[in-house]
Amino acid sequence: MSWEEIELLYWLDLFGVVVFAVSGALAAGRKSLDLLGVVVIAVVTAVGGGTTRDLLLNRHPVFWIADPTYLTAIIIGTLLTIWYTRHKEPPQKALLLADALGLAVFTITGAQITQEVVSNEVIIVIMAAITGTVGGLIRDVLTNKIPMILQRDIYATAALAGATVYLLLQLTALPSSVNIMTAMIVVIGLRLAAIQWGLHLPRFKLEEE
Amino acid sequence: MSWEEIELLYWLDLFGVVVFAVSGALAAGRKSLDLLGVVVIAVVTAVGGGTTRDLLLNRHPVFWIADPTYLTAIIIGTLLTIWYTRHKEPPQKALLLADALGLAVFTITGAQITQEVVSNEVIIVIMAAITGTVGGLIRDVLTNKIPMILQRDIYATAALAGATVYLLLQLTALPSSVNIMTAMIVVIGLRLAAIQWGLHLPRFKLEEE
């Protein structure tokens, strides 16, 4: 990758972290936590996936300890969210789009970071999905819900598909920027298509014992 | 240990992982998650204990990153479970037996792995129990239940007893294969006796404030 691409991905990653923090803050607001509780949920939603990835890969210092800009961005994003929603409705459609972009970014950066340490493709795809989804999963556990990604529409699936496309395109002669863009479009496209047309994976339902 | 024993334990460990994946898939089915949610719960149930052990012991790469055979086995086991239960009732008794065997295997491999790094016996016994029980605990948290191992019958207790027996027998001149078999029989026996006769530890009950 060129320096410009690394730079671009860093800014996108920071953007993804802030978007996930906003989604965490909104989820916390629906449970009427106190201000610090909201910040905690926002932080955990934003950094939970990348932190889990870094711990599993033994990658230290963990990304937000290595670069505290992430925490600053999360806290500012959370405070702006609290301030904004005192006066206006959260812009649901813009947030869904931003969330899809955040998922796409985390998927790609998760895959890239894992590739520096591991060569097995299954592990890389799983770590990419972990980076994209574990923050939201912890958010749901802390607010006492069955995690959304386990039950609703195409979410982790979009991350798995995007990471798979990203690895497959590396086998071609395409420049890495085209590869990254394509994989991100796969994630965003799947995610938005799922929302638009209510797509979801089949459910697996057993009778209660 | 001889090479044959190491080989045998590896296959038993793989068997334990698959059994725990099946139990996770069935628990997920009772919550009507989507297909990917079922796979996620199955994976977490199967690898959660060993992963926690490896992170706490700073043992990298984590076992399923070092050997992706585990993930492949889990995914195949989960898909077979979904396919099987579409037509037939899950064989409850066989599953309880398989689960007891899985717990026994994880207890022994957990104790062995910990012994490579730590000499304190209390830590070894606890890590053995963590290896055997944390996967099921995370499964219960993700499906929004109070973890079964905290409230019902003899489960973690069987792991603690088996690991203790395993350490005690190391003080004798018994060959390691006899030691391993005996400790596994303790775990399985306690577990099956608890199921058969409804044994459980006394409860500790305080009034709600």
Add this chain to the structure above:
Amino acid sequence: MSWEEIELLYWLDLFGVVVFAVSGALAAGRKSLDLLGVVVIAVVTAVGGGTTRDLLLNRHPVFWIADPTYLTAIIIGTLLTIWYTRHKEPPQKALLLADALGLAVFTITGAQITQEVVSNEVIIVIMAAITGTVGGLIRDVLTNKIPMILQRDIYATAALAGATVYLLLQLTALPSSVNIMTAMIVVIGLRLAAIQWGLHLPRFKLEEE
């Protein structure tokens, strides 16, 4: 720090661990877990914060693996709690005071340990709060409640304030013992004031979708 101070902090840390174990055991008692479940919750409440800190900072062996005295103290404390509450009401006021002292100790030791590895002040303050609060958070998740620290009064806030005071006082010429005492008094004072007068942070409440 002098050897006397290090010694004092070690004993205080051990005291904090036992206090948190007692609070975990009492919480478990309200959910009528079995005896081992109570011990598990007590252990997790007592060591959860420090373990999370050590994993995030890549500090191995984790504190309770390095020094099993902690586990012994926790188990004795838990058994005494179970025995005591069979006959008498738990002494609520003494426990709240002890819990405030435990929070204060964990905040300071968390800040000190983090400072050995990291220089960024925001990270140090956050790790101090993690050390003081994550154990209780996991306790609440395992007993299937929305974590108390996310919703009720001044708790994590007291840890954040105490750690901030601790860092600010390091810029002065005060001896470290005065610094430590002052920061602990800030935590305890805020905590007790919050209980006494029902202080809490403002809530952030959104309409349910």
